[in-house]
Amino acid sequence: MPRGMPRAEPTVDMTPAIELRAMRRAFGSVVALDSVSLAIAPGEFFALLGPSGSGKTTCLRLIAGFDQPDGGTILLDGEDVTNTPPFARNVNTVFQDYALFPHMTVQENVAYGLRVRGVAAAERAQQAAAMLDLVRLGEFGARRPHQLSGGQRQRVALARALINHPKVLLLDEPLGALDLKLREEMQVELKGLQQRLGITFVFVTHDQGEALSMADRVAVFSQGRIEQLDTPRELYNRPQTAFVASFVGSANVVGREAAQALTGRDRAFAIRPELIDLLAAGEPAADGHVQCAGEIVDVLYHGASSRLRVKVNERTTLAVARSESAGGVQGLATGARVRLAWRPDHAVPLRD
Amino acid sequence: MAGRAEFSLQGRQAFYFALLLAPPLLWLGIVYLGSLFTLLLQSFYAIDEFTARIVPEFTLATYRQLLTQPAHIDIILRTLLMAAAVTVAAAIIAFPVALYMARYAGPRTKAFFYVGVMLPMWTSYLVKVYAWRLILAKQGIASWGFEHLGLMGALDQALAVPVVGGPSLASSYIGMFVVFVYMWLPFMILPLAAALERVPASLLQASADLGARPGQTFRNIVLPLALPGLAAGSIFTFSLTLGDYIIPSVVGAPGYFIGMMVYQQQGTAGNLPLAAAFSVVPIVLIGLYLMLARRLGAFDAL
Amino acid sequence: MRSELPRRPSWERPSLFTRVMAAAGLVFLHAPVWVIALYAFTTEDRTYQFPPPGLTLHWFEVAFARDDIWESMRLSLLVASAATLLAIILGTLAAFALARRTFSGKESITLLFVLPIALPGILTGLALLAGMRTVGLEPGFWTIVAGHATFCLVIVYNNVVARLRRIPPSWVEASMDLGARGHQTFRYVLLPQIATALLAGGMLAFALSFDEIIVTLFTAGHERTLPIWFYSELFRPRERPVTNVVAVVVILVTLVPILLAYYLTRPDEQSQGS
Numbered sequence: 029m030p031r032g033m034p035r036a037e038p039t040v041d042m043t044p045a046i047e048l049r050a051m052r053r054a055f056g057s058v059v060a061l062d063s064v065s066l067a068i069a070p071g072e073f074f075a076l077l078g079p080s081g082s083g084k085t086t087c088l089r090l091i092a093g094f095d096q097p098d099g100g101t102i103l104l105d106g107e108d109v110t111n112t113p114p115f116a117r118n119v120n121t122v123f124q125d126y127a128l129f130p131h132m133t134v135q136e137n138v139a140y141g142l143r144v145r146g147v148a149a150a151e152r153a154q155q156a157a158a159m160l161d162l163v164r165l166g167e168f169g170a171r172r173p174h175q176l177s178g179g180q181r182q183r184v185a186l187a188r189a190l191i192n193h194p195k196v197l198l199l200d201e202p203l204g205a206l207d208l209k210l211r212e213e214m215q216v217e218l219k220g221l222q223q224r225l226g227i228t229f230v231f232v233t234h235d236q237g238e239a240l241s242m243a244d245r246v247a248v249f250s251q252g253r254i255e256q257l258d259t260p261r262e263l264y265n266r267p268q269t270a271f272v273a274s275f276v277g278s279a280n281v282v283g284r285e286a287a288q289a290l291t292g293r294d295r296a297f298a299i300r301p302e303l304i305d306l307l308a309a310g311e312p313a314a315d316g317h318v319q320c321a322g323e324i325v326d327v328l329y330h331g332a333s334s335r336l337r338v339k340v341n342e343r344t345t346l347a348v349a350r351s352e353s354a355g356g357v358q359g360l361a362t363g364a365r366v367r368l369a370w371r372p373d374h375a376v377p378l379r380d
Numbered sequence: 381m382a383g384r385a386e387f388s389l390q391g392r393q394a395f396y397f398a399l400l401l402a403p404p405l406l407w408l409g410i411v412y413l414g415s416l417f418t419l420l421l422q423s424f425y426a427i428d429e430f431t432a433r434i435v436p437e438f439t440l441a442t443y444r445q446l447l448t449q450p451a452h453i454d455i456i457l458r459t460l461l462m463a464a465a466v467t468v469a470a471a472i473i474a475f476p477v478a479l480y481m482a483r484y485a486g487p488r489t490k491a492f493f494y495v496g497v498m499l500p501m502w503t504s505y506l507v508k509v510y511a512w513r514l515i516l517a518k519q520g521i522a523s524w525g526f527e528h529l530g531l532m533g534a535l536d537q538a539l540a541v542p543v544v545g546g547p548s549l550a551s552s553y554i555g556m557f558v559v560f561v562y563m564w565l566p567f568m569i570l571p572l573a574a575a576l577e578r579v580p581a582s583l584l585q586a587s588a589d590l591g592a593r594p595g596q597t598f599r600n601i602v603l604p605l606a607l608p609g610l611a612a613g614s615i616f617t618f619s620l621t622l623g624d625y626i627i628p629s630v631v632g633a634p635g636y637f638i639g640m641m642v643y644q645q646q647g648t649a650g651n652l653p654l655a656a657a658f659s660v661v662p663i664v665l666i667g668l669y670l671m672l673a674r675r676l677g678a679f680d681a682l
Numbered sequence: 683m684r685s686e687l688p689r690r691p692s693w694e695r696p697s698l699f700t701r702v703m704a705a706a707g708l709v710f711l712h713a714p715v716w717v718i719a720l721y722a723f724t725t726e727d728r729t730y731q732f733p734p735p736g737l738t739l740h741w742f743e744v745a746f747a748r749d750d751i752w753e754s755m756r757l758s759l760l761v762a763s764a765a766t767l768l769a770i771i772l773g774t775l776a777a778f779a780l781a782r783r784t785f786s787g788k789e790s791i792t793l794l795f796v797l798p799i800a801l802p803g804i805l806t807g808l809a810l811l812a813g814m815r816t817v818g819l820e821p822g823f824w825t826i827v828a829g830h831a832t833f834c835l836v837i838v839y840n841n842v843v844a845r846l847r848r849i850p851p852s853w854v855e856a857s858m859d860l861g862a863r864g865h866q867t868f869r870y871v872l873l874p875q876i877a878t879a880l881l882a883g884g885m886l887a888f889a890l891s892f893d894e895i896i897v898t899l900f901t902a903g904h905e906r907t908l909p910i911w912f913y914s915e916l917f918r919p920r921e922r923p924v925t926n927v928v929a930v931v932v933i934l935v936t937l938v939p940i941l942l943a944y945y946l947t948r949p950d951e952q953s954q955g956s
Contacts, residue, residue, distance in 0.1 A: 623802025
């Protein structure tokens with residue numbers, strides 16, 4: 029299958045909420061997006077995942093209208109908006125730095141989208157207050173942005189973006205600036221909000237855990253291209269390329285030649301650290317399991333699940349995860365020789 | 381010497397510190413503050429009408445003279461009005477320049493603009509005033525320009541307007557106004573550009589994202605956030621105009637301005653107390669202006 | 683560093699109005715100075731006729747032969763040199779004292795260091811005159827220098843303190859850690875860093891002093907610096923182009939230090955070593 033093709037398509041008779049066709053964007057000699065295509069269904073919670081510089085943020089900005097592609101088309105609800113300015117598109121954005129207007133109160137910020145459309149003051153105030161209640165900030169209308177905490181500011185940004193009842197909400201690294209606890213809370217809140225509102229959410233993140241836990245489908249970006257577009261489960265269990273395998277869930281990636289040496293088969297594969305067993309001394313491998321031996325080069329205690337790195341040959345070091353209840357890394361030290369085994373169907377074959 | 385940020389000074393360090401600070405502090409304290417103080421003191425003295433000598437006794441007579449004579453009030457009002465007009469005009473002209481410099485110019489163009497604004501700012505003050513004298517003179521460039529554009533009639537009409545007009549551009553309030561605006565323009569452009577540059581791009585994008593057309597974004601977001609820059613620039617234009625005495629004497633109508641009054645009173649008239657009293661006026665006016673600006677929330681967005 | 687800019691979307695480009703007005707503003711700022719240069723070459727010496735009836739270099743000869751011009755120039759250069767020297771010493775001392783320490787009263791002292799350029803020149807001039815009269819000092823060379831030095835030291839102070847504040851405190855600590863004493867740290871670590879700022883401040887101070895008229899008119903008495911000469915010539919009806927020649931010279935003399943100062947104080951990569 030050619031690269032960049034989405035694996036799962038929305039139902040044929042539903043117009044995609046967002047469709048990108050062969051989008052290209054370059055900044056000088058740097059190609060940020062290289063002929064990217066995808067389709068997002070209405071009501072989906074969609075993630076654009078990738079490391080920095082992969083093109084995911086550029087993609088989001090093009091959808092919002094803050095930038096124009098060098099080639100290709102963008103369709104919102106079936107309509108070509110490639111040359112439409114952002115104030116004429118029916119999408120709204122929650123910015124990474126929240127972009128709250130410092131010279132307006134929280135209420136004025138939230139009501140802004142209505143104000144520029146000429147909605148009367150009384151009506152604006154009412155709707156803004158309702159929206160603030162929705163994000164549980166009803167009491168904060170008269171405050172100024174600088175008086176709020178990070179999490180509160182984000183909720184104001186959310187309320188502000190939703191006041192126009194857009195069909196699509198774009199979120200640029202929404203949880204990046206929050207601490208762990210707050211992040212987990214917001215994940216639940218965002219998911220719940222989306223389900224209640226029923227609109228399409230598209231968010232950009234570099235955190236694969238976030239993408240996997242919140243999204244219905246994820247597009248994994250690398251170097252301006254989509255490596256794989258799939259549901260979280262498929263991405264995790266059946267990565268198609270080495271990049272996806274190591275980026276999403278940090279699997280071991282074994283290249284062709286090394287695979288030849290280990291399994292006798294000339295095909296690159298990925299295997300998750302938690303699916304590799306450590307055989308006790310003298311314990312035979314189960315029937316049909318692939319096995320190999322190696323020397324421990326690294327031991328990392330992580331509490332619930334610890335990691336070993338085992339060098340099995342010249343080019344290959346495998347990471348093995350072992351839960352504390354299974355023994356963790358107790359008694360294991362650098363330099364010791366161990367034997368590893370895994371089920372052949374747990375090894376996921378990779379393209380190229 | 382320059383050590384870490386310290387919050388208490390002990391012994392030896394305090395000694396070195398005092399050693400460093402003493403000379404400049406003494407200089408500024410004695411030469412500068414001392415002089416300012418004697419000036420203030422002078423304003424509370426008065427001239428003896430008969431001997432024309434300064435009587436070193438505390439009195440409010442000079443201030444009374446300042447504030448009750450209609451001619452004096454005229455002078456103050458005239459200067460104030462000019463300062464206000466210059467400030468408004470400078471703000472309007474400066475805005476496109478500052479906006480372009482701060483938000484649209486690429487790095488090389490921006491540097492070019494900064495140098496382009498800075499150079500005239502630092503060019504000799506007298507040379508610039510003189511240049512305008514040339515330009516506005518009866519047979520100078522301005523006349524030539526108006527003639528060739530067929531606008532001589534308009535110019536004559538403008539000069540015929542009472543109060544602001546005059547026999548020629550070089551001796552009218554209009555001419556003076558143009559020169560003032562020219563001279564202080566860089567002082568308005570630079571703070572304005574700095575303020576405009578500080579507006580995060582994401583705010584403008586958010587505004588567009590929420591449906592505001594470019595004109596609305598400008599009115600609702602750019603302008604309010606540029607206000608501190610405008611305020612800062614206006615303080616310059618205001619105070620520089622209030623205190624200037626050279627421009628009104630080189631280019632302009634016969635009416636007196638505060639600066640000219642100060643210069644004349646301390647010189648030929650020998651009335652230092654009155655000159656001192658007059659020079660206090662700009663300070664008071666600027667102070668009032670600052671308070672007004674703060675009350676109007678000009679510094680809120682900071 | 684990317685030398686090309688990303689292409690802006692069509693709805694974000696500056697309007698024609700903005701671009702034209704921006705260029706017009708810039709031209710407005712520069713045109714008068716070019717005008718003065720033009721008039722230095724005109725053959726007509728009594729009026730400001732435009733276009734000039736003819737062009738000549740005659741006035742340059744006349745100007746160079748005038749002794750009063752040279753006298754004033756000499757005085758201005760001397761005053762500027764003396765004022766700049768004083769300003770460099772006092773300004774640098776103040777900068778080192780105030781760069782990082784906090785102490786009670788720091789705010790007022792910092793305010794004091796802003797006043798000389800914040801208050802209108804006429805106030806400074808008149809105040810100095812009043813001060814001189816009070817102590818019975820006769821205006822002359824040194825009173826001019828004193829007046830100039832007062833605000834020149836503020837210029838130097840601003841430049842040096844800005845640079846000092848950009849030096850990470852860890853540099854001084856590293857130097858001390860490696861065994862350097864106070865004056866060695868100053869000489870080997872701090873001085874090279876502030877050298878350009880000092881130079882820039884000094885040059886700005888020089889240009890400012892050379893060109894100063896507002897305060898100088900109060901403190902000069904009978905001395906004539908070049909700006910004072912210039913001011914008195916403004917109302918003479920004869921040999922006008924000579925004044926223009928002097929104007930051109932003044933522009934050139936002050937242009938060089940200004941430009942140099944600008945290039946020296948642009949944030950450059952050298953000062954960021956961490």
